[in-house]
Amino acid sequence: MKPFAFLLLVFSLCWLQQAAAIVKPVEVNSQVPGWLARIYVSRGGDEDASMFCYGALIDKRWVLSSAGCFTDPYRLLRASRNSSGRQYSVRLGEENDRVRVVRRYQSPDAGMILYELASDVDNSPVVVSKKKADELEGEPVVIIGMDSSEPLGHSFYNPAGERSGSCEVNNERFYGAGVLCYIFTYPVRHNRLVKTEARIIDPSGPQRPDSALDDAVNIRTDGSRIYLRYANPDSYACIEDMGMPIVSVQQDGSVALVGMVNATGMAVGLPLCSASMAHWYTAVSHYRDFFVRAKAESRLRAVCPAQPRLQVVHEDNGNKQLHWEQDEAAESYRLYFAPVNGRTDIRQYEAGNVTLLSVELQADESYEVVLQGYNSNCTSPLSFPVFLGGADQ
Amino acid sequence: MSRDVSLGLGSLCPGMVLPRVQYGDAIDGRRPVTLSWLPADSAMGYTLYFTSVPENSEFVGERKFSGDATEFSAQLLAGDRYLVAMRAVSSYCDGPLSTTIELVAP
Numbered sequence: 001m002k003p004f005a006f007l008l009l010v011f012s013l014c015w016l017q018q019a020a021a022i023v024k025p026v027e028v029n030s031q032v033p034g035w036l037a038r039i040y041v042s043r044g045g046d047e048d049a050s051m052f053c054y055g056a057l058i059d060k061r062w063v064l065s066s067a068g069c070f071t072d073p074y075r076l077l078r079a080s081r082n083s084s085g086r087q088y089s090v091r092l093g094e095e096n097d098r099v100r101v102v103r104r105y106q107s108p109d110a111g112m113i114l115y116e117l118a119s120d121v122d123n124s125p126v127v128v129s130k131k132k133a134d135e136l137e138g139e140p141v142v143i144i145g146m147d148s149s150e151p152l153g154h155s156f157y158n159p160a161g162e163r164s165g166s167c168e169v170n171n172e173r174f175y176g177a178g179v180l181c182y183i184f185t186y187p188v189r190h191n192r193l194v195k196t197e198a199r200i201i202d203p204s205g206p207q208r209p210d211s212a213l214d215d216a217v218n219i220r221t222d223g224s225r226i227y228l229r230y231a232n233p234d235s236y237a238c239i240e241d242m243g244m245p246i247v248s249v250q251q252d253g254s255v256a257l258v259g260m261v262n263a264t265g266m267a268v269g270l271p272l273c274s275a276s277m278a279h280w281y282t283a284v285s286h287y288r289d290f291f292v293r294a295k296a297e298s299r300l301r302a303v304c305p306a307q308p309r310l311q312v313v314h315e316d317n318g319n320k321q322l323h324w325e326q327d328e329a330a331e332s333y334r335l336y337f338a339p340v341n342g343r344t345d346i347r348q349y350e351a352g353n354v355t356l357l358s359v360e361l362q363a364d365e366s367y368e369v370v371l372q373g374y375n376s377n378c379t380s381p382l383s384f385p386v387f388l389g390g391a392d393q
Numbered sequence: 394m395s396r397d398v399s400l401g402l403g404s405l406c407p408g409m410v411l412p413r414v415q416y417g418d419a420i421d422g423r424r425p426v427t428l429s430w431l432p433a434d435s436a437m438g439y440t441l442y443f444t445s446v447p448e449n450s451e452f453v454g455e456r457k458f459s460g461d462a463t464e465f466s467a468q469l470l471a472g473d474r475y476l477v478a479m480r481a482v483s484s485y486c487d488g489p490l491s492t493t494i495e496l497v498a499p
Contacts, residue, residue, distance in 0.1 A: 292446055292447075292448050293446060293476065293495070295448075296444050296445075296446045296450075296476040296493075297476055297478075297493045299444045299450075299451065299453050300442045300443075300444055300453060300476060300477075300478045300490065300493060301478075301490060302453075303442055303453055303455070304480065304487065304490065307489060372486055377455075378440070378480070378482065378487045379485075379486045379487045380486075380487070381406060381486065381487065381488060381489045382406055382486055
């Protein structure tokens with residue numbers, strides 16, 4: 001195909017295929033399971049958090065999700081170029097409060113992600129199936145996610161933010177900096193459960209997907225990949241479905257997590273949505289050893305407090321408020337501070353187990369401050385410094 | 394406000410230790426393993442943390458070394474699997490935890 005024709009095809013697909021979570025689901029509005037996770041990223045403040053992936057609670061403080069979400073089709077992650085500044089959180093089940101993520105673990109083959117939550121949750125985790133990919137062939141499964149029953153709540157979101165232009169979908173006008181119009185439901189409140197039925201198939205059998213692209217992006221062939229045929233032939237997964245759990249329903253009605261929608265609908269770096277696009281589904285049993293290892297690593301890291309993140313959350317002339325997140329391993333916190341222009345005079349302040357501290361500075365005072373968490377065994381590394389100045393500084 | 398200075402205390406905290414692992418030949422079902430590391434600036438000692446990797450273990454052990462230590466040797470038995478990590482310690486503050494290393498017997 002000539003390059004121009006190919007580009008025309010790509011842009012036509014972008015224009016015509018507006019995204020919706022799992023196309024043609026078989027059931028909506030049933031109860032949202034408490035283990036279904038929606039994963040959010042923010043660059044700092046809690047209010048700017050955007051959902052970018054699904055996942056499943058597999059233990060009291062562990063959420064499994066797909067690495068495919070980090071292909072960042074909606075530029076949510078790229079907006080924060082410094083990955084250390086990103087903060088992740090997880091919403092479980094219905095519209096519950098989000099739980100902070102303290103650490104993210106990537107499987108050695110870069111196929112799956114585990115999010116470690118800041119604390120145990122009360123929600124019951126889903127059971128992870130031990131069946132390997134080839135043992136799952138023939139098994140009926142259900143893909144579970146959330147869709148929105150509300151209209152898109154704003155008129156400006158376009159993930160291709162660096163492009164100029166605007167577009168209109170369903171009588172709603174979308175402005176962006178771009179000519180590429182692709183509407184997705186992530187920033188919108190998700191409040192309906194969506195289920196789609198499928199069957200895991202033998203990839204070498206007659207039901208093998210006939211999409212050429214499916215093979216072209218066959219990233220994992222080491223036993224982690226499963227292939228699906230949807231019960232509804234018009235169904236397919238879209239890129240915003242990444243991380244959706246694939247479960248098998250047991251005879252007693254309980255479910256077991258057998259797989260996950262890992263990556264879908266991406267071609268030449270553009271988010272697309274089509275039955276013929278790449279679909280990468282993963283058998284989660286392949287990663288059971290990774291779960292065990294990640295938990296072991298977590299045990300090692302929990303002995304001593306991690307490096308705290310010290311923030312100035314409020315400034316009003318000489319009054320400053322410092323804040324940091326509580327680390328379970330920290331029994332107490334200590335601040336070291338020194339005048340910016342005379343730092344031989346280093347002093348310390350025992351903050352106890354508070355996580356918010358008000359400081360009153362004289363107009364001519366300015367300090368460099370670092371924070372340290374500690375317990376009877378060990379200390380954290382020092383935080384990165386913050387600079388506090390009085391009204392004249 | 395000038396921000397071209399950083400707190401002097403920060404330089405008193407040790408940096409990250411980078412342990413390396415080396416296995417010897419297994420003899421009678423025992424496999425010798427040696428962890429070695431370069432001295433970290435400002436370190437007054439080192440702590441090695443270890444945990445076995447079965448699914449339901451919660452145990453974390455630790456072993457402390459003096460500031461001049463740069464290696465540690467042990468014997469692994471068949472089936473042993475441990476995750477270990479180190480940190481350098483000083484009187485003011487400890488360094489960050491190293492990357493974790495998996496030790497596996499044959």
